[in-house]
Amino acid sequence: MKSDGGYGAERIFDGKRKFHKAMANLPIEEKVKMVAALQRIDYSIKPAAWKKRMRWKAV
Amino acid sequence: MEKTLAVINQMLELGIISDYAIGGGMASVFYMEPVLTYDLDIFCVLAGREKGLNILAPIYKWADRAGYKTFKEHLVIEGLPVQFIPVYNALIAEAVKNAVEKKIGLVKTRVAAPEYLVAIMLQTSRKKDIINAGKMLSEAKINKRALAKILKTHGLPAKFKTLEGPL
Secondary structure, three states: OOOOOOOOHHHHHHHHHHHHHHHHOOOHHHHHHHHHHHHHHHHHHOHHHHHHOOOOOOO | OHHHHHHHHHHHHHOOEEEEEEEHHHHHHOOOOOOOOOOEEEEEEEOOOOOHHHOOHHHHHHHHHHOOOEEOOEEEEOOEEEEEEEOOOHHHHHHHHOOEEEEEOOEEEEEOOHHHHHHHHHHHOOHHHHHHHHHHHHHOOOOHHHHHHHHHHOOOHHHHHHHOOOO
C-alpha cells in the first residue's frame, strides 16, 4: 500500500502509540488514582456486577 | 495503597509471610498504562508449615487479630481488597524470588518483573491475560533475552509465538 506521508491513518496510530506509552510512563501514584477512576466508571456502567466486588476506599 | 503495602511489609517483618511480590493487574500497572483491576494480588511464600487447605490459615489468624475483615476471597487491608496467593508453581516461585523493588510514595514494595508478568499471563492464558501480555510487550521495557530464558524454562515459547512471533 502506498504511504500517505504520515498524514493519515499511520499518523493517527503513531499518535495513539505515543499516548499509550506516555500513560505507561506516568508516576505509579497517578496510575493508581486512574485505576480507582476506571473502577468508578465500570461501576457506573454495570453496578450489578459490583455486588461481588469491592471498590477501593483508599488509594 | 501505601497503607496497605506498609501492612504487607509488616507481615513480612512479623514472619507471617517470608517473601512476596505484587502480581496480577496491579503489577502490570507499574509497567504499562493503567488497566481496570479489582484487587491487589499478592504472590506470597508462607513461613509456616501448613499445607493443603490450611495453607492460608496463618494469614487469616493474623488478620483476625489485627482486625482486618474478609470480603469474598479477599482480605480488606486499609480499604483495599487483597488476595494472597501462595506460590503454586515454579514460575510464580521464580517471579517472587526475582521481584523488583519499587516505591509508592514512601513505601517500598516488591513487584513481579515485567518479563515474569508476560510469562504468567501466557501461562494462565485467559482472554484478558493474552490482551494484557500484548499491551505489556508494546508498552513496557522488556528485557527480551531474559523473557526468552523464562519462556524456555517454563515451556512457554509456543504460546509466545501466537502473540508476537519468535523472539
